[in-house]
Amino acid sequence: MIFMKYFVTSLVVGTTAVLLGWIISPETAAIVWHSLPGLCCLRGMLFGVFDRYIPLPIAEVPISNIPEGVSVQSTPSRIFSLEELKQYDGSEESKGLYLAFLGKVYDVSKGKQHYGPGGGYSFFAARDATRAFVTGDFTDEGLVEDIDGLSPREMLEVKHWVEFYEKDYTPVGILEGHFYDANGKPKEALHKAEAQIKEGLKEQAAAEEDKKRFPPCNSEWKQGSGRVWCSNLSGGVSRNWEGFPRKYYTQGAANWRCACVREEHLNKAMFREFEDCPPTSVSCKLIK
Numbered sequence: 001m002i003f004m005k006y007f008v009t010s011l012v013v014g015t016t017a018v019l020l021g022w023i024i025s026p027e028t029a030a031i032v033w034h035s036l037p038g039l040c041c042l043r044g045m046l047f048g049v050f051d052r053y054i055p056l057p058i059a060e061v062p063i064s065n066i067p068e069g070v071s072v073q074s075t076p077s078r079i080f081s082l083e084e085l086k087q088y089d090g091s092e093e094s095k096g097l098y099l100a101f102l103g104k105v106y107d108v109s110k111g112k113q114h115y116g117p118g119g120g121y122s123f124f125a126a127r128d129a130t131r132a133f134v135t136g137d138f139t140d141e142g143l144v145e146d147i148d149g150l151s152p153r154e155m156l157e158v159k160h161w162v163e164f165y166e167k168d169y170t171p172v173g174i175l176e177g178h179f180y181d182a183n184g185k186p187k188e189a190l191h192k193a194e195a196q197i198k199e200g201l202k203e204q205a206a207a208e209e210d211k212k213r214f215p216p217c218n219s220e221w222k223q224g225s226g227r228v229w230c231s232n233l234s235g236g237v238s239r240n241w242e243g244f245p246r247k248y249y250t251q252g253a254a255n256w257r258c259a260c261v262r263e264e265h266l267n268k269a270m271f272r273e274f275e276d277c278p279p280t281s282v283s284c285k286l287i288k
């Protein structure tokens with residue numbers, strides 16, 4: 001496409017040169033005419049090489065080059081004060097229907113049935129209530145942006161909602177306050193949130209790894225008594241070994257979970273045998 005553009009431009013410029021040359025003298029026109037294919041060719045080759053190393057103007061960068069998950073609106077179009085955002089609660093006299101999440105303002109007017117007056121989630125409109133999205137505390141004290149004290153796991157909920165709003169709604173700006181300053185610069189609270197989300201992802205990956213290493217047992221309860229057992233699919237972890245049921249006391253936890261443990265790990269301190277169950281049995285009875 002770009003090559004075609006350069007070719008057509010070269011042809012137009014070249015033809016103009018021939019016409020101008022002809023006006024001056026037919027000999028000049030002949031020289032330009034015969035050098036035209038060579039000039040076009042040279043120009044095409046040069047631009048072909050330059051194109052590889054010189055970035056195209058922004059408008060010509062294909063959209064697919066923008067990495068997934070990265071907001072296209074890196075420079076927010078507008079910085080809202082809380083007072084301004086309050087004017088977007090979707091009521092008749094309001095200017096529209098917006099909400100903020102983690103300091104970013106979204107136009108949620110297409111979700112009017114949820115966020116508009118009378119909607120089940122109208123309390124999210126015209127404010128940043130990031131914390132309540134995780135805690136489910138929809139009281140005035142709960143509907144706040146401050147996410148201090150949330151666990152890294154809970155921060156993954158925050159990440160989920162960021163992805164949800166980025167995907168389903170249009171960002172229209174950012175909110176000056178807890179997460180951004182008056183110039184739209186991210187504040188410490190936002191950096192902290194990002195770090196906690198990373199921590200949550202790490203914890204999640206470690207838990208997945210732990211589940212693969214020591215998969216959960218199958219379990220059933222019938223009239224006050226139960227049973228745990230291992231199979232090569234228990235815990236939804238497909239494997240070529242079954243393992244032996246053990247009480248698994250994970251780091252710092254007072255409680256245990258039933259894990260299927262391979263022979264070579266059986267003597268580790270975090271595993272305890274079930275009462276009245278032979279150590280090499282793949283199924284153990286539980287008595288309440």
Ligand code: HEM
Pocket residue numbers: 111114121124132133134135136
């Ligand atoms: C922390 C708790 C919860 C939060 C923060 C929350 C938040 C939300 C939000 C923001 C929406 C609107 C999504 C959109 O823009 O399309 C929504 C929709 C919805 N929520 Fe919840 N919700 C919570 C718990 C629940 C629970 C416990 C139920 C059900 C028992 C529920 C049922 C629904 C339903 C049915 C919809 C409508 C889905 C649709 O029409 O597409 N939510 N929720």
